[in-house]
Amino acid sequence: MHQNSDSGHHKKILIIGLGQIGHSNAEYLHSLGLQVDGFDISEKAIERAIYEGVIDRKALSFAGYDYYLICISTHQPDDMFTPYDDGIMEVARRIAKEGRQGSLVGIDSTIPKGTSKKVLEVLNHRMHVVHVPHRYYGPEKQNHGVNQTRVIGGCESCCVSEGKKFYGKILGIPLHEVSSIEVAEMTKIVENSYRFLEIAFAEELKMVSESTGINFDELREAVNTKWNIKILEAREGIGGHCLPKDTEMFLSVAKNALNSSILSTAKTVDHKYRSYLIHKAMVQQ
Numbered sequence: 001m002h003q004n005s006d007s008g009h010h011k012k013i014l015i016i017g018l019g020q021i022g023h024s025n026a027e028y029l030h031s032l033g034l035q036v037d038g039f040d041i042s043e044k045a046i047e048r049a050i051y052e053g054v055i056d057r058k059a060l061s062f063a064g065y066d067y068y069l070i071c072i073s074t075h076q077p078d079d080m081f082t083p084y085d086d087g088i089m090e091v092a093r094r095i096a097k098e099g100r101q102g103s104l105v106g107i108d109s110t111i112p113k114g115t116s117k118k119v120l121e122v123l124n125h126r127m128h129v130v131h132v133p134h135r136y137y138g139p140e141k142q143n144h145g146v147n148q149t150r151v152i153g154g155c156e157s158c159c160v161s162e163g164k165k166f167y168g169k170i171l172g173i174p175l176h177e178v179s180s181i182e183v184a185e186m187t188k189i190v191e192n193s194y195r196f197l198e199i200a201f202a203e204e205l206k207m208v209s210e211s212t213g214i215n216f217d218e219l220r221e222a223v224n225t226k227w228n229i230k231i232l233e234a235r236e237g238i239g240g241h242c243l244p245k246d247t248e249m250f251l252s253v254a255k256n257a258l259n260s261s262i263l264s265t266a267k268t269v270d271h272k273y274r275s276y277l278i279h280k281a282m283v284q285q
């Protein structure tokens with residue numbers, strides 16, 4: 001097969017962090033016939049990626065790559081609800097030490113506002129830095145996987161143009177470019193905070209309904225017949241690591257601008273809802 005110089009087939013790519021999004025990135029890149037190595041602090045994650053054939057090999061060093069995709073977790077190791085950027089900074093220091101000038105560092109992980117510029121500083125702008133937050137949704141990875149529309153922001157204009165070449169041309173991802181990397185950072189945080197808010201409202205509505213003799217499901221179904229309303233389901237509380245952690249990232253930005261945030265109340269509602277479910281289960285036993 002003829003490969004033109006824009007295809008990226010002669011380039012070396014390293015995916016750092018082979019969990020849910022790193023693995024799915026590797027799978028996607030591999031399906032495009034690209035040369036992909038992987039690195040993770042977990043040997044198990046590396047073994048899985050090799051076993052499933054989504055990476056070519058485990059990277060023994062960070063030297064010699066054209067593209068680095070950072071896909072590591074950004075919550076504290078012992079507390080998945082608290083944001084943490086030590087891992088990203090550690091990876092940046094290693095790329096700064098071993099990587100070559102002019103390569104691209106793409107941050108796919110969700111990060112607190114200001115992190116990308118800190119990474120650029122560690123790299124001394126020898127490498128380009130873009131943030132292309134992931135919107136991966138496993139159950140619908142065909143439509144909402146790696147190559148759905150993604151937001152891209154860069155630290156400098158040269159970073160944006162290198163980022164667009166890689167994510168847009170080589171990976172074929174439809175990109176929505178924003179004017180600063182901070183907007184890109186905030187995009188993902190806002191998406192998940194907004195989702196948090198919507199779920200918390202459904203939880204509140206369920207508690208209110210059930211304590212006032214109204215059937216929540218029936219009320220929700222009726223309200224959702226209006227064209228511009230979509231009340232979500234209320235399930236077991238707001239779980240996973242993304243929504244609570246990313247809402248904390250939003251709150252730490254909001255607290256500098258406002259004294260209060262609607263999201264603090266949403267967190268309280270979610271706590272109340274969890275206690276409510278426990279109480280309900282005990283009464284039903």
Ligand SMILES: NC(=O)c1ccc[n+]([C@@H]2O[C@H](COP(=O)([O-])OP(=O)(O)OC[C@H]3O[C@@H](n4cnc5c(N)ncnc54)[C@H](O)[C@@H]3O)[C@@H](O)[C@H]2O)c1
Nearest residue numbers: 017019020021040041042045072073074087109110134136
């Ligand atoms: N899972 C999703 O659906 C999803 C969607 C969008 C964004 N995100 C974001 O993507 C990031 C990763 O999420 P995930 O679900 O893939 O997490 P995950 O826990 O499944 O995987 C993270 C991987 O990173 C590795 N890791 C952690 N620190 C490392 C380090 N310093 N060096 C190398 N490897 C390291 C871990 O061992 C793990 O294998 C998070 O910031 C998350 O908020 C996740």
